[in-house]
Each structure stands twice: as C-alpha cells, then as structure tokens.
Amino acid sequence: MDKLIPDRLSTLGHPQRLAVFRLLMRRYPDRVPATELANALGLKPNTLSIYVSSLMQTGLISQERVGTSLRYRVDIEETQATIGFLLQDCCRGRPEICSPFPNDARHKAPEMTDQKFNVLFICTGNSARSIFAEAILRDLAPDRFNVYSAGTKPKSELNLFALEVLRHNGHDVSVLRAKTIGEFQGEGAPALDFVFTVCDQAANEECPAWQGQTISAHWGLPDPVKVQGTHAEKSLAFRQTYGALRNRMMGFTALPFASLDRISLQKAVDDLGQIKDKG
Known part of the structure; x- marks a missing residue:
C-alpha cells in the first residue's frame, strides 16, 4: 500500500488520465464503453488505451468485456481506500483540516426539516x-x-x-x-x-x-x-x-x-x- 498510493497519485497527476478518472466517477456505477470515453474526451482510441491501462495498473479502475466492447468503471473500494489513507495519514484523522465540509458534515445526509x-x-x-x-x-x-x-x-x-x-x-x-x-x-x-x-x-x-x-x-x-x-x-x-x-x-x-x-x-x-x- 505504501508504494501503491504514490503510484496512484502520480497516475492521477497527468491531466488526461485524471480527466478519464473524473468522467468515470461522474458515471459511477455505470461501466462506460471505451468508444464513448474516447468520444467524450476527444481522445484517439490508442491514446485512451494507454491512459486506461495506467489507471488499471494502479487499481483505480476495472475493465470488463461485453461482446466486442471494452467497458470501464471506477473501482470505488480502491478509490475509497486511497482517500482514506490520505485523510488518516496526511491529516492524522483531523477532518477540520482535510474535510471539504465543516464539522465533519461529509458523513451527514441532508437534514429532514420543514424546509423542502x-x-x-x-x-x-x-x-x-x-x-x-x-x-x-x-x-x-x-x-x-x-x-x-x-x-x-x-x-x-x-x-x-x-x-x-x-x-x-x-x-x-x-x-x-x-x-x-x-x-x-x-x-x-x-x-x-x-x-x-x-x-x-x-x-x-x-x-x-x-x-x-x-x-x-x-x-x-x-x-x-x-x-x-x-x-x-x-x-x-x-x-x-x-x-x-x-x-x-x-x-x-x-x-x-x-x-x-x-x-x-x-x-x-x-x-x-x-x-x-x-x-
């Protein structure tokens, strides 16, 4: 895990690989066909293949063949493990430093009140x-x-x-x-x-x-x-x-x-x- 986290961060440090990952996160839990990914991001098929291969090698996404189509999806458990490592190791579990929401509100659902x-x-x-x-x-x-x-x-x-x-x-x-x-x-x-x-x-x-x-x-x-x-x-x-x-x-x-x-x-x-x- 110690080496895997830097590898994942390095992989996501590339703007186009990050763009692929972000699109798959927006589409989660769908498996998105390679052709759709390439068209949405304006990438040539062989270029996309290089990017998804890097993301797969670090375990951030998975691949599935459906007929003749290759489809990709974020590995949400590995993504959560990566974010969890950063919060625990880098922030030492202090949500007031690393959480985007105040008072650790990231674990709270919208409150049921009289407001719609x-x-x-x-x-x-x-x-x-x-x-x-x-x-x-x-x-x-x-x-x-x-x-x-x-x-x-x-x-x-x-x-x-x-x-x-x-x-x-x-x-x-x-x-x-x-x-x-x-x-x-x-x-x-x-x-x-x-x-x-x-x-x-x-x-x-x-x-x-x-x-x-x-x-x-x-x-x-x-x-x-x-x-x-x-x-x-x-x-x-x-x-x-x-x-x-x-x-x-x-x-x-x-x-x-x-x-x-x-x-x-x-x-x-x-x-x-x-x-x-x-x-």
Whole structure:
C-alpha cells in the first residue's frame, strides 16, 4: 500500500488520465464503453488505451468485456481506500483540516426539516427526460421537494411527444420550459440538495462541482428523441422513458431520508439509477 498510493497519485497527476478518472466517477456505477470515453474526451482510441491501462495498473479502475466492447468503471473500494489513507495519514484523522465540509458534515445526509429539498435534473437538451423528471417528482411530492430541470445545451422548445405524454398523465405543462444549467449556478441560485443527470452525454460533460453538500447521481436513460419510426413507435419510446423515470421517482420519495447517513443515501440514489424496468 505504501508504494501503491504514490503510484496512484502520480497516475492521477497527468491531466488526461485524471480527466478519464473524473468522467468515470461522474458515471459511477455505470461501466462506460471505451468508444464513448474516447468520444467524450476527444481522445484517439490508442491514446485512451494507454491512459486506461495506467489507471488499471494502479487499481483505480476495472475493465470488463461485453461482446466486442471494452467497458470501464471506477473501482470505488480502491478509490475509497486511497482517500482514506490520505485523510488518516496526511491529516492524522483531523477532518477540520482535510474535510471539504465543516464539522465533519461529509458523513451527514441532508437534514429532514420543514424546509423542502432542492432537486435538479440535468440533461443535454432539457426537452424530454429531465422535463419528465421535473414534472413527475414535483407532482408526486410537492410538499417535500422544490424540483428543477436544466440542460447543458438546452433546446428552445420542449419536445412535442414529451408534452403529449405529460398531458396524458395529468401533469400541468404550462409551468415547464427549457432552462440552462447556468440558472442554477452562481450568486442567487438555490442551494441544491440533490443533482441527477438523466442522460449519458450530460454526465460526460465537464461541469463545475456543486457547492455545499449536494448529493449527485447518474440516472442515465436512452434518449427517446432519437428513436426513428412511426408516430406510434416514437410515442411508445417516450411512454417507456416516462415510466422508467416514474419508477425511480417512486423509489426516491420512498427513501427513509431521516434514518440514512450521507454515505447510505448516496448508495441508495446510485442504486436507483440502475433500475432497468421501463414501466
């Protein structure tokens, strides 16, 4: 372990290897195909191969072959061991020195108070999936959550198929609009308790870290906007996406927030992102 830690820090000291690691952390617990990693980071396949090989040699990421595709995921236990070593050895277990949160708040979940949780859903276009998520959670638990959605590259208009599905399920679409992620950053923005990415492309993009004790997770789903075919086939894809997000929202609202510490709550929302049922 004594030699492994310096090797890991040296590996992460390279900007592009660090970029690969950070992207995989944003996508955890997904296994991300090599081609997607290369495209997201603008790397040639052979260059990416060198970077992931270095990360694998130090145990920071793992590889799995699915058919002809190589997929990569952060080894979260080894990553935790590395961070734990730094906190224990370098900081001598003094969280007031090394913790990014005051009073060792890194182990605390957002407190259950009369104040609502602020939840943000992010996608690329903010025209369908994140809009679905916003509408569903807002209507499921309006007394517990302030719900927002935004896009990293928002479209000016909401998708017509998405609006059709929302109206069919009784949602008020008059309050919905495409928004940019910039509305939720900087001075005057709401303090966010939860941030979820609901499309892979948005999760792959480099975004500033959220301030405070925001819990984030990736709930990626296929983009129904890209489905080709008849009106009925496209409509079905949007209904399936709506059903998948509703299932996750039902699970999210059922979580025992008051009895979960921060680590347990993070794992719980990560697990919800792995639900495959499309309703």
